Amino acid sequence: MPLRTLETWPHGAIMLDAQHTRFALWAPDAFYVSVELESGQSVAMLPQADGWFETEIKCPAGTRYRYNVDGEREVPDPASRAQADDVHGWSVVVDPLAYPWQHANWQGRPWHEAVIYELHVGALGGYAEVEKHLPRLAELGVTAIELMPLAQFPGERNWGYDGVLPYAPQSSYGTPEQLKHLIDSAHGHGLAVILDVVYNHFGPDGNYLGQYAQGFFREDVHTPWGAGIDFDRREVRDFFLDNALMWLMEYRFDGLRLDAVHAIDNPGFLQQLAQRVREQVETGRHVWLVLENEFNQAGLLERDFDAQWNDDGHNALHVLLTGETDAYYSDFATDTTAKLARCLSEGFIYQGHTTRHGHARGEPSGHLPPSAFVLFLQNHDQIGNRALGERLHQLCSPQALEAATALLLLSPMIPLMFMGDEVNAREPFLFFTDHHGELAEAVREGRRNEFADFAAFHDPERRERIPDPNALETFRQSAPVFVENAHTELYRHLLKLRHRHITPHLPGSVALGAQVLADGAVTARWRLGNGRVLQIDLNLSASAVAHTAPAQIIFATPADQGAHLPPHSARVSLFPVGEHP
Template identity: 50%
Template sequence: MDLSDRQSSPAVAAPTRVWGAVPIGDRRWRFELWAPGHDRAALLLQGRALAMIADGRGGFTLDAPAEAGDTYAFDLGDGPRPDPAARAQAGDVHAASRLVDTRFDWPASEAQWHGRPWSEAVILELHLGLFTPEGTFAAAAKRLPGLAALGITAVELMPVGQFTGDRGWGYDGVLPFAPHPAYGTPAEMAAFVAAAHAVGIAVILDVVYNHFGPDGAYLHEIAPAFFDADRHTPWGAGIAFERPEVRDFVLSNVAMWVRDYRIDGLRIDAAHQIVDASARHVLDEVALTARSAGGGREVWLILEDERNLAGLTDPQAGGFDAQWNDDYHHALHCLLTGEDEGYYAPFAVDPLGDLIRALAEGQVDQGQPRPAGAEARGEPSAHLPVTAFVNANQTHDQIGNRARGDRLIALAGEEAARTAHALLLLAPFVPMLFMGEEAGETAPFCFFADFPEPLASATRKGRAAEFAKFKGFGGEVPDPIAVETFEMSRPYRGDPARAADWLALTRELLALRARAILPLIASGRTGVPEVLATGSKAVEACWDFAAGSLQIRASLGTPPEAAVPWDNCDFRLGRYGADAFALDCRIRPTHS
């Protein structure tokens, strides 16, 4: 069943199998494992072997006395294996697992946190290992008050599930229930969330349910039926989501993050690779489980889905709040840089026209034929609310998947980046920045990993081969395994005066957004947006809402052909009509 044809339902059953080890009271813990094809299983608790009870359907369980912090593993006859649903490890991904009681001691102030309306979201995507010199939850928590003062209302953490080594993006994780130990303990992650809530910042977590990483994914041998031999993703074996036990693994993970860690939102990585032929798609159950686990708090659900299926975020269907809108990024990027290779090719034919459609209707690809041999994709999206689209000028993908991790400012220049920054933060869609972007960061963000051999050599060769055919993306590729590549990707080390100037711009834009644009969005859109070209690289847009109108015009490389000055602009960048890069914005309440 395609997710766009999903069935709606007011409720969903809780996971029937709680994977992993959880406390059940009286200093006792319940250990559960699904290992179909195995006749017996033993729990190795603090080095002591205890026979587990088979349920006849591939499941094994055991209740046993234990303490938080104890180590354990499972033995199916070939030696100890870590728990695939471990809440923490005693070492790396190959080590024994450690018992964690996720009933954290929350501060009293947490009772006052009920979340934020999605329309208020201004997101900063960040990589915990690079966001601060220490690369920890505790260090990142200290920066949250500054982000709140700037106008950031949400942070999105790149995946934190444990992966191989110390350095990595997180999308090759193999223990999705265990916060990566280089970032801190589970309790320190909970403390980070509490610190965010204390200053009014929501926490979104990027989760990966479509594949596992290449090193340490013991589920392949513990439960081969977890995977579908006929289903593949670009990153490895496809997952058999039709199996109840597999669904329970995913839903238990969702419930843990939202209920135990009080995460405010989940961003589902590569949802188009989550293929499920069940009557009810597993992602429907993800949405229902997340909101149920929130206990009445606002819980945001965001998809990365390259199919551009408008039904996924249609308020009439329920489910998900928004999708990452890569179409907006691609159109703007092509207009500012002139790049025309790879996935940019269809957007390089008429980037201004594509940008106009993105500003008016959200997505560019809506099922219409596209040039340059691209396959048609997508559905009409003009009817969706502006909050159904998370727009970004830069993301970890769009920077890090370049050969050298170039940021937009390095490709298009300072003036272009400032104008694009203003357009992103003042347009009515949900804006997302990538760490450092708020301060005009120029340092690259490269792909990096910490794989052992021979996987390290294969990664180096694969990365170099990937870019060999691109004239625009080519050149020497930094060694993804070298610690130097990780360190060169660290932001916030540039000229303090320049950073302060950018931060002042960001603060001004977000103050205007909070003061005058959010009330428009909350009132509801009326009519059809008017967006038109005023030059070869200039655009003018007007969005009408019940409470008033938002008008923006921007020069993105050339002055408009004819520009009549606007009186009483609420924001002005450069000299619109004279400068190649400039932007004017004005808000008109309905009563004026």
């Protein structure tokens, strides 16, 4: 796989051959920049147009280096391909072609085959340890693993959303070669690999860009994490566009999930990213692009992106399953069943509707295919952003969870599960970081104050019991233990049904509508691409609902339902072509 030309990838240390490396840094606020090698050698970088500095040095892969700016500060390469240790230390020259791919002909999987398993690499022990789970996941029926962000962050442990060196895979998880081996091994098991990338902000510790490239940021646009990133600048856009291409081309990830794109104040950047990816990826190779987007912008899903995480669907299901209506769940506290029906029929629930804050949110989405929406009962956010990290099976009845799982795994939307869902893991998934000093204290207090709006934590003394994100024990408690049980068998059975009856016929599927049967109960239908009609009847209430059972049932819980939908039950039916309820 040839490297791209230097003109299209200027940021960072690029190997020219086995012994020579070109270094390039965009530092428009600097007067003088040099490359310092760990060996003691220092080489001045030549100033170029538009704030660039560059030089070529005889040094092989593995060389440790950093930049010296104006003789006053030593900083890592913002486009470092690897760090020797932490975000403040030496960057490392990486040969992107050194890894010998065993499955170089892997072309990925079409999007409609996606059954996604989100995981945290650190909680599972690093790249090499994640590999040990691949056979188990493939046998279960998973077709893709999604890795939470890997960009180098401060310390040894973090969710990944505090990354500050987007090109460098987290060193405490393993080497770049070990990450490639994980991806290569996944491909050998028929598993695609998605990476969660964060292009909306940098973490609070270890980002030096503002010291020599203030133009990277916009002080007139602010995000929840500080000054916005200035995507109007070509150098800034290229920094992230080339990063996306690095993960897809060098590491051969099969897709990217873009975190919180509603915090990117430049819609054109997203369209340009999708266009660049589609142009650069080899013909015939499947690469997935998925959004997290609070704005529910259906237009981005019409041509540029494959799908969006459907928080709306999760939130409605969570309210019905648990009865919780605190904070953001309050947007789903009224007419919840009707909102779930809208989700099953049209994708988004909020399609321009007014939120609790009085703002219109979302765009009409009923024209999009069901596969444009990623549905989930849990993910890292929905577990980890709970004060105590409880999992769903600890918050609702097992029968209701079984019914909701049937909807998750057999609807035409793309299902996503979080690590441990398949075994009803008892361990929480908590919010954890590895900050120190004043920042650690700020994160600790900020975390506890987040829950002031939740009824259970109005009392400040109760908030003090929320686990300290920086405590090592908080991280250790978040490692799931995988012991197969009846819930695992449910996942295995439902995914076999999905792969046999639904997945092959998802292309061309359309929603036929959904109706409310009673409070907490809905019925929804879709015409699959082969002309058959899929019907899912779901009752998450505590009362039976009169609803005649079709003769073509492929799954039901409980198995014997009679002429009613029992409390906390689901029923999935497939009608032959030309027949429908």
